[in-house]
Amino acid sequence: MIVVTGASGQIGRALVEQLDRWGAPRRAFVRQHRHGTELGGDYVVGDLDDPDSIRRVLVPGARLLLNGSLGPEFVTQQRRLVDLAAEVGVAHVVKVSVRGATPGGLLGLGMHGEVETHLRNSGLAWSILQPVGFMQNLLTEVTFDGDGQGRFHGSYGPGRVGYIDARDVAAVAAALLTRPVGENETLVLTGSEAPTHEEIGEVLTRTLGRPVRYVDLAVPAMAERLRSAGVPAAAADDLATLMRLVGDGRWASTTSAVRDLTGRPPRTLADFVAGHADLFR
Ligand SMILES: NC(=O)c1ccc[n+]([C@@H]2O[C@H](COP(=O)([O-])OP(=O)(O)OC[C@H]3O[C@@H](n4cnc5c(N)ncnc54)[C@H](OP(=O)(O)O)[C@@H]3O)[C@@H](O)[C@H]2O)c1
Known part of the structure; x- marks a missing residue:
């Protein structure tokens, strides 16, 4: 069971x-x-x-x-x-x-x-x-103005992140839970590519056919933005700081764990965006 x-x-x-x-x-x-x-x-x-x-x-x-x-x-x-x-x-x-x-x-x-x-x-x-971070986060992070301009904000700077589709985390879990119990192990799970956030904006723009731009904010400005969105003050500061830390490249390398465990490559960002186009508003 x-x-x-x-x-x-x-x-x-x-x-x-x-x-x-x-x-x-x-x-x-x-x-x-x-x-x-x-x-x-x-x-x-x-x-x-x-x-x-x-x-x-x-x-x-x-x-x-x-x-x-x-x-x-x-x-x-x-x-x-x-x-x-x-x-x-x-x-x-x-x-x-x-x-x-x-x-x-x-x-x-x-x-x-x-x-x-x-x-x-x-x-x-x-x-x-x-x-690392889930591609699904983009569904709530990207917002569109009345003029159809899309934006998402962060404090990552030029840092690359190998975002993963949460469904691939599930696919790895499914593989592990259905094969004989093996050695204890820690698996770092990523997508197969690690774009900058500007490049993510380009993928969104190309795939959705609408302009989407990444806006990089200094940590205090990002924390303020999160607070105005209802995130408690201390958590907002930590979250913005975490974005800056992630931007130092610590989530930039990719691993082969999804492919190794599932026998197929991780879902790409372009596939994710195309498959969820109707959910980006
Ligand atoms: N988002 C990211 O970028 C990211 C990156 C790396 C790691 N993670 C980790 O991924 C995990 C979240 O996975 P997810 O995205 O699949 O989560 P999710 O979609 O937010 O779902 C959370 C699940 O936990 C259940 N839950 C919450 N509190 C519960 C309680 N008291 N009793 C029973 N069930 C409870 C929720 O039930 P209800 O439906 O009833 O609320 C829901 O089924 C977190 O540990 C997070 O740190 C996230």
Whole structure:
């Protein structure tokens, strides 16, 4: 049995669809019945804050996708899930993390870093997926003015990022969760190319047939922009700082992990944009 947490999210949904195509037994963990019925098949309604509901979804020998949303309870939720998985006798945990995760790091880097350490010390068999940024982020980042000009903002400077399609993170998880449990390993997941943000603007412009421009902002200006969009002040500062850090090239190199695990190359940015053209407004 493959238990999928975060099953209603971007990675979870794609993973469940892939497992269903393969006919692999899976159980989705969802917060809302409607998400369970949308996914179809076996599901359990619960919450990562509710240990009893986690006990209802886990079974001895299960393989587990550990995923959820970053937030104040994230580390507690994920550490607890790891502890319960060990208690129940789960056979293998695949954790969605982030490239460069390290305890004490900014935002998600630090939160994932803490959970990674906990998982590595849990006695469970594990695979840790460390993707870079998702192409799907562009769907909310790109905005169009009344005059049809598209823009997206960041503090990356000329830094290159090997953005990955979240569905490829799911494809790697599907491969890992359906093959015999192997050695514990950490896999850095990227797309096959690492464009600058200006080049991403060019891909968007070409593929959507509408002008889209990347606007680079100094960290304080980016933080202010995030605050005006409703991001809490401290998180806005950290997020803008993180963009500047990423811009130093630390997410610029690409890896062959998606191809190695799935037998096919990662989805390209142009394919992603073309496939989601109607969602860019
Ligand atoms: N976005 C990026 O660029 C990026 C890059 C690298 C790594 N990551 C990592 O990727 C992960 C997010 O993956 P994703 O994009 O697939 O997530 P997502 O689409 O945001 O979905 C999050 C999932 O977690 C579920 N969830 C949240 N809180 C929960 C709770 N208390 N109990 C049960 N379920 C809960 C959500 O359920 P509901 O539908 O009920 O809300 C949803 O299914 C994060 O750990 C993030 O750090 C993201």
